[in-house]
Structure formats: C-alpha cells, structure tokens
Amino acid sequence: MANQQIIEFKQEEVKKIAEKMSSAKSVVVAEYRGLTVEKTEQLRRQLREEGCEMMVIKNNISRRAAESVGYNGLSPDFKGPNGVVFAFEDSVSAAKVLHNFAKKNPKLLVKSGVVDGDFYEPAQIKEIAALPNKDTLLAMLASQLYGPLRELSVGLFMLTEEESEETSEESN
Incomplete structure (x- = not known):
C-alpha cells in the first residue's frame, strides 16, 4: 500500500514539474555543486x-517531466546536483542571470536549456545570455523604424x- 502511495506522489510531482516546464518561456539546467548556501540563496534572489x-x-x-513535455535534450544533463531554472517573464533572463x-x-x-521550445547546448546558452532582453530589442527596432519615417x-x-513659397511668389 505504501509503495502505491509513493508512486502516485512521484507521478503527481512529475505532472507539476511538467506543467511548470511547459508554461515557462525557458528552462535551464545548471549544476550548483560547490556553491555555498549563501551563494545559492544569492543566485535564487x-x-x-x-x-x-x-x-x-x-x-x-x-x-520524466522533461520527456513528457518533449524536452528530451535535457535528459542526459539530469545527473548530479542540479538546479532547474524556469523563466516565466523573459526568455533570456534565466540564461543571463546564470551566465553573469x-x-x-x-x-x-x-549544462543546457530550452528557450522558446528549442534545445540549446551550454555554448549556445552563453550566446543567448549575451542577447539584449525583449524590451531592449523592441526599443532598438522602434528606433530603426523611426529613423526612415523621420527623414x-x-x-x-x-x-x-x-x-x-512658390505659390506665395506667384501670387505677388
């Protein structure tokens, strides 16, 4: 009886994490081995x-949660002490904070991540971290569109x- 309860509990946990993964704009897996509790709390903040x-x-x-939402690329990275970071507001924010x-x-x-549904390796996550956030990109786009309109x-x-001036000269 106890084993069935444990299995049900774990299935419920998988379902909760899968829902978080599917609702997040990005999911990044990072190994935190060797970080102090203070450093980990600083990172979380x-x-x-x-x-x-x-x-x-x-x-x-x-x-199991990653595989249930189709993020199979993350599966090999779930070894060792990992933190799974979910970004809900901006796709690149998790990568930026982790990289910095x-x-x-x-x-x-x-280790790896999924940004806007696409799987990325660590080097690619580093490149994504270098991208400006969505608001900055929109401001850059607006300024590029504004220039020709202004001209x-x-x-x-x-x-x-x-x-x-020509019509005023002709009337004189």
Whole structure:
C-alpha cells in the first residue's frame, strides 16, 4: 500500500514539474555543486528579481517531466546536483542571470536549456545570455523604424514649404 502511495506522489510531482516546464518561456539546467548556501540563496534572489524560479528536483522526476513535455535534450544533463531554472517573464533572463553569476562563481555550471521550445547546448546558452532582453530589442527596432519615417516626414515638410513659397511668389 505504501509503495502505491509513493508512486502516485512521484507521478503527481512529475505532472507539476511538467506543467511548470511547459508554461515557462525557458528552462535551464545548471549544476550548483560547490556553491555555498549563501551563494545559492544569492543566485535564487537574483533569479527571482528577473521573474525566474530555481528548483532543486530529483533528477529522475526532472527527467520524466522533461520527456513528457518533449524536452528530451535535457535528459542526459539530469545527473548530479542540479538546479532547474524556469523563466516565466523573459526568455533570456534565466540564461543571463546564470551566465553573469557563473562569471563570479565558476563552480556554477550551466549544462543546457530550452528557450522558446528549442534545445540549446551550454555554448549556445552563453550566446543567448549575451542577447539584449525583449524590451531592449523592441526599443532598438522602434528606433530603426523611426529613423526612415523621420527623414520622410522632414522631406515632405520641406516639399510643402517649397510649394507654399512658390505659390506665395506667384501670387505677388
């Protein structure tokens, strides 16, 4: 009877983690072996500030949850002491925080991740961490779109000014 309860409990845990994985914009697996409790808490705090959550989950449960949502690429990385980081607000925020934290704390090792449904290796996660966040990208796009529109409006204004000067000269 007790074994059945344990199995049901583990199945429920797999289901909860799978729901988190599917609702997150990105999921990154990182090994935290060698980090002190203080450093781990500091990392968790930085992640929370960016709308992320770090969970320490049994590897078998994490593996099953990842496979149930189609993130099979993560499965080989569920070995050793891992933290699974879920980003709910911005796709690149988890990668950014982990990468910046790992610069100062080399014991943190980013293993792999899924960003917007695509699997990425550690080197690719590092590249993603270098990307600006969504708001910055939108601002850059807006400025690029604004430049030609501004030039067009200035040009049209100058044309209307020339036409108004010509019509005023003709009426004199």
